[in-house]
Amino acid sequence: MNMFAKNEANSVEEYLFLIPENRKKDIDFLHNFIQKAVPNLKPYFATNMIGYGLFHYLDSKKQKKDWPIISLANQKNYISIYVCTIIEDKDAAEKYKKELGKLSKGVSCIRFKNIEEINLETLKIVLQLAEKKPGVAGATIVD
Numbered sequence: 001m002n003m004f005a006k007n008e009a010n011s012v013e014e015y016l017f018l019i020p021e022n023r024k025k026d027i028d029f030l031h032n033f034i035q036k037a038v039p040n041l042k043p044y045f046a047t048n049m050i051g052y053g054l055f056h057y058l059d060s061k062k063q064k065k066d067w068p069i070i071s072l073a074n075q076k077n078y079i080s081i082y083v084c085t086i087i088e089d090k091d092a093a094e095k096y097k098k099e100l101g102k103l104s105k106g107v108s109c110i111r112f113k114n115i116e117e118i119n120l121e122t123l124k125i126v127l128q129l130a131e132k133k134p135g136v137a138g139a140t141i142v143d
Helices: 012-017 021-037 120-132
Strands: 043-046 049-058 064-074 079-083 104-106 109-112 140-142
Touching: 012 021, 012 043, 012 049, 021 043, 021 049, 021 064, 021 079, 021 120, 043 064, 064 120, 079 120
Parallel strands: none
Antiparallel strands: 043 049, 049 064, 049 140, 064 079, 079 109, 104 109
16 A cells, blocks of 8 residues: 555656645645755655655664655645654654644654644744754664
């Protein structure tokens, strides 16, 4: 089962162009919002999502992997923002879940159906924390 909405994009521009009309306004807004909140994290096309900035970690086989610090994805049933940072031994989405608004969350993932459900001031704080200290639970971060 694939939770990502079908998108044949090969670039950020194509990804944004191919977003369905009912989500376009929110995705465009969030793409601009993320770039303003963390201007040093350059956007790029990551498979089925837009990534912002990169960090490197060692996987379970001790192989170096690259991953977006923040990413934005249009899913079939909602919009997801993945934020890879650990704050006081919790991922940011968990640490700030009450302040973020009426949304569901997974590991490093904030999910919502429309922009009105999310507290943008808190989202900005979480994005800026990720920019300063990227990471995921259980991963060894490397340069």
